[in-house]
Amino acid sequence: MTHSINDPIVETRGLEMRFSLPTHFLSRKKPVLHALSGVDIQIQKGETFCVVGESGCGKTTLGRAIMGLLTPSSGEIYFRGERIDTMDEAERKPIRADMQMVFQNPYASLNPRRNVFQTLAEPIRYLMPEKSGADVRAQVEAVLDATGCDQSWQRKLPHEFSGGQRQRIAIARALVTNPAFIVADEPISALDVSIQAQILNLLNDLQDERGLTYMFITHDLSVVEHFGDRVAVMYLGQVMELATTDAIYRDPKHPYTQLLLAAIPRLEGGSFDAPREPGELPDPVNPPPGCPFAPRCPIAQNICRSERPLLRELETSGTMAACHFAE
Amino acid sequence: MALLDVTDLHVAFPRGKKGEVEALRGVDLTLEKGQRLGVVGESGAGKSMLAFAILNLIADPGRVTQGSVTFDGQNLLELSERQIRRIRGNRISMIFQDPMVTLNPVLTIGKQMIETLKAHRSISTREARRLSIEKLNLVAIPSAASRMDAYPHELSGGLRQRVVIAIALLTDPELIIADEPTTALDVTIQAEIMSLILRLCRDNDVALILITHDLGVVAEVTERLMIMYAGKCVETGRTRDIIDAPKHPYAVGLLKALPQNSAKGAKLYQIPGSMPPITNLPTGCPYHPRCERSTDKCRAAMPPLEHGVACFHPMHENGARDDAEAAQ
Amino acid sequence: MISWRGFLKRFFSDPVAIGSGIVLLILVLMAVFAPLIAPQNPYDLMQLDIMDSDLPPSWRDGGDPRFWLGTDTQGRGVFSTIMHGTGISLLIGIGAVIVQGILGVTLGLWAGYKGGWVDSFLMRLADIQMSLSTLMIAIIALALFQAAFDANIYSDYAIFMLILIIGIAEWPKFARTVRSSVLGEKNKEYVDAARVIGLPARKVMWGHILPNTLTPVLVISTIQVAEAIMTEAALSFLGLGMPTDKPSLGSLIRSGFEFIFSGSWWITLYPAIVLVALVLALNLLGDWLRDVLNPKLRRGDD
Numbered sequence: 001m002t003h004s005i006n007d008p009i010v011e012t013r014g015l016e017m018r019f020s021l022p023t024h025f026l027s028r029k030k031p032v033l034h035a036l037s038g039v040d041i042q043i044q045k046g047e048t049f050c051v052v053g054e055s056g057c058g059k060t061t062l063g064r065a066i067m068g069l070l071t072p073s074s075g076e077i078y079f080r081g082e083r084i085d086t087m088d089e090a091e092r093k094p095i096r097a098d099m100q101m102v103f104q105n106p107y108a109s110l111n112p113r114r115n116v117f118q119t120l121a122e123p124i125r126y127l128m129p130e131k132s133g134a135d136v137r138a139q140v141e142a143v144l145d146a147t148g149c150d151q152s153w154q155r156k157l158p159h160e161f162s163g164g165q166r167q168r169i170a171i172a173r174a175l176v177t178n179p180a181f182i183v184a185d186e187p188i189s190a191l192d193v194s195i196q197a198q199i200l201n202l203l204n205d206l207q208d209e210r211g212l213t214y215m216f217i218t219h220d221l222s223v224v225e226h227f228g229d230r231v232a233v234m235y236l237g238q239v240m241e242l243a244t245t246d247a248i249y250r251d252p253k254h255p256y257t258q259l260l261l262a263a264i265p266r267l268e269g270g271s272f273d274a275p276r277e278p279g280e281l282p283d284p285v286n287p288p289p290g291c292p293f294a295p296r297c298p299i300a301q302n303i304c305r306s307e308r309p310l311l312r313e314l315e316t317s318g319t320m321a322a323c324h325f326a327e
Numbered sequence: 328m329a330l331l332d333v334t335d336l337h338v339a340f341p342r343g344k345k346g347e348v349e350a351l352r353g354v355d356l357t358l359e360k361g362q363r364l365g366v367v368g369e370s371g372a373g374k375s376m377l378a379f380a381i382l383n384l385i386a387d388p389g390r391v392t393q394g395s396v397t398f399d400g401q402n403l404l405e406l407s408e409r410q411i412r413r414i415r416g417n418r419i420s421m422i423f424q425d426p427m428v429t430l431n432p433v434l435t436i437g438k439q440m441i442e443t444l445k446a447h448r449s450i451s452t453r454e455a456r457r458l459s460i461e462k463l464n465l466v467a468i469p470s471a472a473s474r475m476d477a478y479p480h481e482l483s484g485g486l487r488q489r490v491v492i493a494i495a496l497l498t499d500p501e502l503i504i505a506d507e508p509t510t511a512l513d514v515t516i517q518a519e520i521m522s523l524i525l526r527l528c529r530d531n532d533v534a535l536i537l538i539t540h541d542l543g544v545v546a547e548v549t550e551r552l553m554i555m556y557a558g559k560c561v562e563t564g565r566t567r568d569i570i571d572a573p574k575h576p577y578a579v580g581l582l583k584a585l586p587q588n589s590a591k592g593a594k595l596y597q598i599p600g601s602m603p604p605i606t607n608l609p610t611g612c613p614y615h616p617r618c619e620r621s622t623d624k625c626r627a628a629m630p631p632l633e634h635g636v637a638c639f640h641p642m643h644e645n646g647a648r649d650d651a652e653a654a655q
Numbered sequence: 656m657i658s659w660r661g662f663l664k665r666f667f668s669d670p671v672a673i674g675s676g677i678v679l680l681i682l683v684l685m686a687v688f689a690p691l692i693a694p695q696n697p698y699d700l701m702q703l704d705i706m707d708s709d710l711p712p713s714w715r716d717g718g719d720p721r722f723w724l725g726t727d728t729q730g731r732g733v734f735s736t737i738m739h740g741t742g743i744s745l746l747i748g749i750g751a752v753i754v755q756g757i758l759g760v761t762l763g764l765w766a767g768y769k770g771g772w773v774d775s776f777l778m779r780l781a782d783i784q785m786s787l788s789t790l791m792i793a794i795i796a797l798a799l800f801q802a803a804f805d806a807n808i809y810s811d812y813a814i815f816m817l818i819l820i821i822g823i824a825e826w827p828k829f830a831r832t833v834r835s836s837v838l839g840e841k842n843k844e845y846v847d848a849a850r851v852i853g854l855p856a857r858k859v860m861w862g863h864i865l866p867n868t869l870t871p872v873l874v875i876s877t878i879q880v881a882e883a884i885m886t887e888a889a890l891s892f893l894g895l896g897m898p899t900d901k902p903s904l905g906s907l908i909r910s911g912f913e914f915i916f917s918g919s920w921w922i923t924l925y926p927a928i929v930l931v932a933l934v935l936a937l938n939l940l941g942d943w944l945r946d947v948l949n950p951k952l953r954r955g956d957d
Binding site: 054162164165193194196198201205221225245259260267269270271277278 | 468570
């Protein structure tokens with residue numbers, strides 16, 4: 001990788017996201033769900049930055065906050081050095097074309113009443129109003145070619161397509177304004193096994209052709225290993241470990257990363273023979289005071305239950321880990 | 328004699344005024360006592376249909392049009408509803424993807440377990456309670472005795488699925504059919520649950536039919552494997568053998584397409600196209616439009632399942648193993 | 656969703672749907688072409704003759720072949736007044752539903768999409784309005800209107816007043832239906848995709864969410880037309896609706912009701928039959944639409 005480390009395309013600083021839960025209007029307690037607590041990540045231009053974690057870890061919230069679908073409770077988000085989380089819609093509009101998103105469920109992410117052309121033309125018409133009708137048509141045709149869609153699909157409605165075809169259309173929609181950065185939120189987890197490889201290859205090819213930067217959100221570590229440059233492992237709204245993909249797989253530092261890796265079913269078999277302790281995610285409304293992973297952690301000490309470890313760079317490998325005992 | 332013997336099973340659904348479409352198009356399967364079988368396929372391949380057909384649970388308007396399901400010498404498809412209830416949920420247990428299919432949301436865990444037991448055994452409530460707690464302990468539910476009074480919604484997804492497994496084990500079944508039991512769960516919870524199912528089956532000599540789309544899970548848990556495509560079994564045999572040396576081009580493609588089987592950064596192998604819907608199957612072998620080895624022969628006729636593979640041009644042709652024949 | 660072909664196929668395989676469709680079609684055609692095909696223009700005083708008053712239907716003793724269903728006390732042919740009256744009833748029914756729809760869809764969309772206090776406020780308002788009966792609101796409003804203006808102004812504007820009052824009184828039904836569909840749709844990813852482009856809330860609501868919530872709106876529209884026609888008929892029967900010189904079906908029934916015991920039953924009976932047929936056809940068609948378009952709605956409250 002040749003990109004310079006000081007020039008992140010997307011950066012978050014101390015990102016916090018709190019949701020107040022609905023309560024009875026007389027109740028005095030105001031329960032607050034901490035979806036993200038203090039997330040600092042930097043995504044470099046041209047890389048595939050993977051965010052991995054189990055449900056409830058905040059990985060989708062992080063992606064949606066960067067895309068502006070959610071407003072952070074505190075913290076800052078930067079895109080190419082510009083702070084974007086405080087921008088109003090008019091200021092943000094020029095950036096919108098450069099940031100796009102691919103969603104998890106291709107059965108819900110396309111408007112069922114709009115044909116493919118309408119779906120693909122809308123971002124151009126809204127974000128690039130200077131384009132003429134002919135330009136819009138040319139751009140839609142080009143993006144259909146680039147994503148392996150047939151031109152005859154333009155006048156068809158989403159229900160006429162299979163899941164894999166729909167996901168191609170959704171990717172085409174994300175690409176139609178020629179963005180530099182794409183958040184892909186579990187783009188293959190709703191697809192059949194034989195289709196997943198098709199979509200992963202497509203994303204890979206598009207990255208090579210267009211120099212895209214991906215933020216790839218997934219729960220599937222085997223995909224990350226193949227696809228990612230760097231990985232952030234999240235647990236209960238915090239980044240537990242941040243490292244290059246190679247480092248994470250070769251030498252995971254955080255006990256949670258180790259647990260995650262051990263949970264991948266292997267084609268070689270044999271890793272499910274030993275009994276496993278039942279583990280549960282702690283309640284995100286009342287998170288434990290110290291390390292959120294401490295209740296499940298095999299090496300937890302008293303300090304882990306009282307003091308939250310911060311993400312720090314380990315001297316040996318350059319891996320960042322939020323663990324008192326990682327080294 | 329085999330514990331379960333399924334021969335030439337066909338399931339069809341009506342379509343239009345007179346027509347029918349077949350969701351299962353002749354499936355054979357043999358399961359010995361204590362054997363663990365994985366059934367793998369994409370959505371629409373008919374793998375869940377197979378589970379329902381074995382239990383004679385195909386819902387109207389679908390029906391079994393042909394074939395037999397022999398469990399311990401009895402054809403389940405010919406039993407009366409009364410007779411089959413003595414087997415279903417007793418000698419054969421089921422675990423579904425959604426625990427709430429099994430759990431009744433308005434009853435406590437304990438009440439459901441005790442009622443299940445008393446429906447199949449003539450024992451006292453006290454004894455049923457003791458057995459239930461024993462099973463909850465077996466599936467490693469923390470503080471099992473107090474969980475007996477919990478309602479399903481008070482438990483997390485992972486714990487709920489453990490309770491469902493405990494219920495499935497209550498009657499000491501000889502066969503457990505698990506339909507995507509961990510698809511809705513997180514990776515670490517999936518590993519816990521699958522490892523639990525694996526050890527429980529192995530230690531108690533319980534046979535298992537595990538329906539899943541995940542080849543990794545199958546490799547970890549099962550001894551035998553059956554790969555389904557468009558309502559047919561395309562390859563069957565020992566799990567290890569198929570994963571190491573698949574013969575059917577579809578099985579080859581599925582395995583080659585897994586990211587862990589390909590070098591980092593390299594292009595993944597991809598099977599072109601997608602599985603045809605059962606309402607619109609191609610002639611001959613249903614896989615031929617996507618197959619790189621297909622010939623005119625494949626377009627003309629459906630290859631029979633021989634030596635564990637239904638293909639005219641299998642890979643590793645000379646490597647037909649003894650046990651592949653035994654599977655027939 | 657269902658294709659047009661599937662829709663027509665379902666329609667033509669259901670005898671109830673065909674039956675109510677035909678009844679509705681006849682009544683609508685009759686109303687629309689009334690000025691051309693009615694044997695007499697009951698509003699044209701020149702065509703009326705007091706000598707023709709109170710004639711029984713043509714097949715009875717003393718009937719006149721010019722007046723198939725008889726005449727009323729002013730000598731207007733019952734058949735002709737029914738043709739014109741159906742038109743006025745339909746006009747009020749459809750007009751009121753358009754008012755209801757515009758109000759209800761806008762407010763329901765807004766409440767569902769914005770959520771929070773906007774939603775709470777609008778839905779409580781809807782609850783309050785639903786708890787007062789439509790008829791009661793209409794009676795109060797129309798009584799005031801009648802008292803405030805003289806009869807000529809009243810008869811000129813009665814149709815607009817009826818449309819407005821019935822329209823405003825019934826908006827909560829549309830608002831609730833639309834709101835609940837919006838709540839289901841707004842969390843779908845295609846809405847997020849539209850927001851990622853930066854589309855303003857107005858465009859997301861009207862361009863993306865609304866088209867996906869229109870199915871139930873279509874269903875309740877049909878039933879609401881029937882309901883509005885019934886409300887108008889009830890008001891007219893109470894003397895608060897259309898004046899007798901521009902009669903709707905309801906005012907026809909009322910004007911004949913005074914003479915029902917003096918033997919002139921036809922003045923009331925025939926408009927009543929047409930009213931029942933019209934309302935029944937609309938309701939049956941609405942039920943059928945609901946079953947075809949969204950079987951899940953069957954368990955809903957409306």
